[in-house]
Amino acid sequence: MSRKLRVAIIGGGQVAETVHASYYLTRSELELVAVVDSNIERAQSLANRLGIAHAFADADEMYRQCQPDIISVCTPNRFHHQHVMQALENGCHVMCEKPPAMTPEEAAEMRDSARKAGKVLAYDFHHRFASDTQFLREQVVAGTLGEIYVTTAKALRRCGVPGWGVFTNKELQGGGPLIDIGIHMLDAAMYVLGFPAVKRVYAHSFQKLGTLKHSGQFGEWDPKTYTVEDALFATVEFRNGGILRLETSFALNIEPVSVMNVEFCGVNAGATLFPAHIYQDEAGKLVTLSQRESADTERHFKSMRAFVDHVLGAPVSIADAEQGYLIQQLVAAIYRAAESGESIEL
Numbered sequence: 468m469s470r471k472l473r474v475a476i477i478g479g480g481q482v483a484e485t486v487h488a489s490y491y492l493t494r495s496e497l498e499l500v501a502v503v504d505s506n507i508e509r510a511q512s513l514a515n516r517l518g519i520a521h522a523f524a525d526a527d528e529m530y531r532q533c534q535p536d537i538i539s540v541c542t543p544n545r546f547h548h549q550h551v552m553q554a555l556e557n558g559c560h561v562m563c564e565k566p567p568a569m570t571p572e573e574a575a576e577m578r579d580s581a582r583k584a585g586k587v588l589a590y591d592f593h594h595r596f597a598s599d600t601q602f603l604r605e606q607v608v609a610g611t612l613g614e615i616y617v618t619t620a621k622a623l624r625r626c627g628v629p630g631w632g633v634f635t636n637k638e639l640q641g642g643g644p645l646i647d648i649g650i651h652m653l654d655a656a657m658y659v660l661g662f663p664a665v666k667r668v669y670a671h672s673f674q675k676l677g678t679l680k681h682s683g684q685f686g687e688w689d690p691k692t693y694t695v696e697d698a699l700f701a702t703v704e705f706r707n708g709g710i711l712r713l714e715t716s717f718a719l720n721i722e723p724v725s726v727m728n729v730e731f732c733g734v735n736a737g738a739t740l741f742p743a744h745i746y747q748d749e750a751g752k753l754v755t756l757s758q759r760e761s762a763d764t765e766r767h768f769k770s771m772r773a774f775v776d777h778v779l780g781a782p783v784s785i786a787d788a789e790q791g792y793l794i795q796q797l798v799a800a801i802y803r804a805a806e807s808g809e810s811i812e813l
Contacts, residue, residue, distance in 0.1 A: 478541030479504035490771035578788035593770035599743035612733030630686020643695030649715030670701035
């Protein structure tokens, strides 16, 4: 490579600093040249902390001055489509935070534009990059679990309404726990299963606690402006006869403060994802076939590494634009099912 690839970040929030910028700074092949945020003070503050040369409030000006090769999109969900499309139009590879967009139609347009431009578009579904997830996917392909007919994905918080950003604003986020944390376990489950074709979905959502309370594990919020669901429960039916049950919440009266895991029930064996554990029953006794002592905590950086390596030409798997579209389509169907009270066919 004759020169370093120039990288810019759009959105100057927490994930931009702790994940995207922090990872890019570890790569000698890259040069982090700019931060863009509609709040110029926030952009400048992040640039100053990390030694980044330029800060902008206007993305067009950044593209003119810096001519980046790679863009990270770390803005609120409503703006993902706009910023990804702009990056692709400027000839950049893109890593976008999840979800891909607000609608499947936007995600499809982003996918098609990336293909037309010949650029890499990846989404930060980082849980699939954990060694646990990779291991279970390998075991599923090898047939260790046999036919998997029931999968249960849980992304639950007892008192975890985010007290920062725009997570309680449906107009900017597109929804609550489903599109924020539930989507992560949904993607991890679908990845391990090999993205089976979906037949239909059923769902129920609830808004019971977020408009009554105002504080929790992750700070305070205004209950008067809380417009997302507290909790959502869905069943996804696959065309192969299996089902996936999804449970997700920001606020729910459960015992554990947080659950982020997936359980797979197969004919030959069962498994849980974090940490990876494969087991089966023998005459009423649980027998462990394989077990990891602790879950992989490096999954976020592994997601970033896969993206950068892919851009540099390595034959590594990423959470690509097509899979991002499929997850967006499934999330939209779940929300439609919850709102309509009817099953949604796919």
